[in-house]
Amino acid sequence: MYTTLLENIPMLFNDPTRDFVAGIIDAEGNLQILKKGSIRLVVVNTNVTILSAVRRVLADIGIEIAIRPYGKPKGNERQRYRVVIYGRGNVEKVLKVIPLQHPKFFSIPLFSSPSWGRKSGNERDPRPQLLPPPPGGGHIGGTAAV
Secondary structure (H helix, E strand, O other), X not given: OHHHHHHHHHHHHHOOOHXXXXXXXXXXEEEEEOOOOOEEEEEEEOOHHHHHHHHHHHHHOOOOOOOEEEOOOOOOOXXXXXXXXXXXXXXXXXXXXXXXXXXXXXXXXXXXXXXXXXXXXXXEOOOOOEOOOOOOOEEOOOOOOX
């Protein structure tokens, strides 16, 4: 089984799936609500190939991102890189289209209700309604607000 996984890794880099990207975002990503009320999803990693796979899948769903160096390495650390998904609309799209599993993306009151509310009868509104940020901004997922 281990050999099979190793053989599939290059394939996932060359032809990444939404599930693969969901795993990367679940492990390495976080949501940040900025003081001005905007929201962004940030993914940091030392492997540019992994972030390039994330970029390709996001481009397929209409979200363009750049991979940029993040901070300076200290001691024997490797250079870190990050991608940032800006804007509520883009963050909503990622949360709806990429099958994220980590509770850090869903245990916060970003959306008005988990079912996204009823319109009339049994119809559901396919667009979640974001709640305003907490007073003074905030952060989710382990990094400080900017």
